[in-house]
Amino acid sequence: MTDIEVEVTEKQYPRWVGVLLGFLLYGSVHFLSGNRRAGIAWQLGFFLCGALVMLFLATPGYTSFVIALILLPVGLILWILMLKQSFRPVRRIGFWGWIAVIVISEILATGEQFAIKQLFRPLKLPTGAMQPTLLGIHGRSTSERTGLLQWILTGDSYVEVKAKSSGSLSGPKPIPHYNAQMTYLVGSEAHLLPVFGSPLKQPGEQVSTGDTLWSGIITAGDHIIANRLSYILEKPKRGDIIVFRTDDIPGVPQKTFYIKRIAGLPGEHIRIEPPYLIVNGHRVTTPAIFDRISSGSGGFAGFQLADQTGSTPALLLKPSDEIVLGKHEYFALGDNTLNSLDSRYWGAVPEKNIIGKATRIYWPFSRIRDLTGQ
Numbered sequence: 328m329t330d331i332e333v334e335v336t337e338k339q340y341p342r343w344v345g346v347l348l349g350f351l352l353y354g355s356v357h358f359l360s361g362n363r364r365a366g367i368a369w370q371l372g373f374f375l376c377g378a379l380v381m382l383f384l385a386t387p388g389y390t391s392f393v394i395a396l397i398l399l400p401v402g403l404i405l406w407i408l409m410l411k412q413s414f415r416p417v418r419r420i421g422f423w424g425w426i427a428v429i430v431i432s433e434i435l436a437t438g439e440q441f442a443i444k445q446l447f448r449p450l451k452l453p454t455g456a457m458q459p460t461l462l463g464i465h466g467r468s469t470s471e472r473t474g475l476l477q478w479i480l481t482g483d484s485y486v487e488v489k490a491k492s493s494g495s496l497s498g499p500k501p502i503p504h505y506n507a508q509m510t511y512l513v514g515s516e517a518h519l520l521p522v523f524g525s526p527l528k529q530p531g532e533q534v535s536t537g538d539t540l541w542s543g544i545i546t547a548g549d550h551i552i553a554n555r556l557s558y559i560l561e562k563p564k565r566g567d568i569i570v571f572r573t574d575d576i577p578g579v580p581q582k583t584f585y586i587k588r589i590a591g592l593p594g595e596h597i598r599i600e601p602p603y604l605i606v607n608g609h610r611v612t613t614p615a616i617f618d619r620i621s622s623g624s625g626g627f628a629g630f631q632l633a634d635q636t637g638s639t640p641a642l643l644l645k646p647s648d649e650i651v652l653g654k655h656e657y658f659a660l661g662d663n664t665l666n667s668l669d670s671r672y673w674g675a676v677p678e679k680n681i682i683g684k685a686t687r688i689y690w691p692f693s694r695i696r697d698l699t700g701q
């Protein structure tokens with residue numbers, strides 16, 4: 328080996344460092360090795376693969392779902408191939424070079440996530456306002472434990488809440504604007520229990536540090552995809568499940584997202600005569616989901632008037648109460664009108680607040696389904 332060859336070798340990293348670089352920044356080894364087109368192609372390729380997976384997941388139908396499932400292992404195979412090609416000597420980039428790789432990687436990853444979210448937004452349901460169509464967080468008290476496979480398939484996970492301090496148990500206290508958990512106090516220390524779980528000790532009883540307050544299985548709420556492309560070429564329709572921002576809607580937490588079903592369209596007059604939804608003086612029976620909700624069967628409770636027993640103001644308290652929608656306003660209800668903070672309380676959803684149409688449950692696996700036929 329000549330002196331020149333030794334000098335060149337000393338300026339290169341071992342092959343495994345190339346894999347590390349490729350792992351941190353897709354195509355970076357190709358780029359540093361002089362093949363800049365290949366480096367850029369790998370980066371764009373992985374972005375497009377992720378975008379296509381989300382596109383097909385968000386597109387209604389069995390075929391699109393199968394294509395999305397096929398693209399996932401394809402993306403994994405391409406990723407492994409890219410790392411395999413990165414297993415090569417690569418010139419040293421120094422401390423600031425590594426900093427640049429990490430920063431560029433973070434910027435690109437953040438940018439890609441932002442870009443995809445402009446078209447498809449994944450969300451999860453914490454509450455049961457859309458039951459039985461969509462399930463929020465639910466569960467049961469038990470000492471039975473679950474495994475990783477069960478969590479992947481069904482979303483079931485075993486949870487045990489232990490006392491963080493000693494003292495007298497008091498509660499429960501609801502969490503404002505959130506009905507999936509309740510707060511219990513042990514002394515002055517707060518403990519969160521699911522709303523469906525009763526503590527093993529009664530309020531007023533003494534609790535010691537480490538005592539089990541509650542144990543059980545919590546099932547994750549449905550994870551859905553909101554397709555933001557849905558309303559580019561068409562207007563929202565009655566029966567669509569929509570995701571919308573709560574900004575500037577009075578009586579609800581701001582800067583968050585709600586999921587409801589469109590029940591009223593711009594310009595319509597809306598009333599409720601339990602168990603029916605009345606639009607412009609007529610009972611709504613189409614799409615078919617409205618007939619099923621009105622029937623009160625299959626887990627539905629019919630369309631009910633707002634409940635004024637709580638502190639939340641309400642608009643539709645009597646069958647004669649009416650909401651008249653403006654030119655760009657929609658009336659949105661939860662499918663579970665016994666447990667939904669919806670347009671009966673705070674009024675219309677402005678069209679500008681709607682970000683997309685919920686088209687599919689993608690997790691838990693046991694709940695995967697197309698939502699457009701609901």
